[in-house]
Amino acid sequence: MEETVISKVESSVTGELYKINWTKSMSTENVANSMENTSDPNLDFGETGRIPAIAQDAETKEILMLAFVTPEAVARTKETGRAHYYSRSREEIWEKGATSGHTQNVQEIRVDCDGDAILYLVDQKGGACHTGYQSCFYRTIDGEVVGEKVFDPEEIYE
């Protein structure tokens, strides 16, 4: 017989109680899905289980990047103090800077009014963009480069 643990989480917004039945046989994916409603009560991950996350430089206020997060990515960010995201193509959680060393120390996490977007205020080591720019938003929509290049990607990503 499976061992079952029941956790209760109260939403601070609606006051509703969410109940989760954990069983030892649950896969990581199932646990992540079952946690959808159990994550921070101010967040609403909807049907897809992920929401957009903006990283903004806590000091200069420059917007550095946009990626997606799952409840697990947010949990790891809170746990480690370093920004974690969810890769839709690789279907896995990743830590920003794990390869490049260009980590993001998260000073504060904010949520939007609907709880379906999140904001990391970060201290960015090196540049945020894999192209070598400080910010991923280094171009205008017409292709003009307006951002600052801060490292050579060929030296960082081998």
Next chain:
Amino acid sequence: MEETVISKVESSVTGELYKINWTKSMSTENVANSMENTSDPNLDFGETGRIPAIAQDAETKEILMLAFVTPEAVARTKETGRAHYYSRSREEIWEKGATSGHTQNVQEIRVDCDGDAILYLVDQKGGACHTGYQSCFYRTIDGEVVGEKVFDPEEIYE
């Protein structure tokens, strides 16, 4: 017979002309799909046909809100100079401030490295959030209010 309107859009990057055939019988969804390839070549709307858009105050650099855009929403933004988005729940393009008067004059549009996120640098009239706060990101993930309330929503939305 269907009435057909042909619009031509010139890409400011490649100089190529894109042609759109509009017919009165086209659903909004079809129009959005038909415009997918006619939009800015630096943008990649992927399978869903929409990407996240961040609105940032051009002067204070405060992040005001996050919503989604389709190629048509971006086209209308460029056309009018005022921020337009796509509502996933209502399945329609909407102009920010059409009801509240709290419009966003777009000073510049930026795209990210992968072309799957967009940034509007705006001059925000009134507050961006329907709750009365200047920014939708007025709370920390723990529910602490850190934003500034700038209007009374009951007076604005009847």
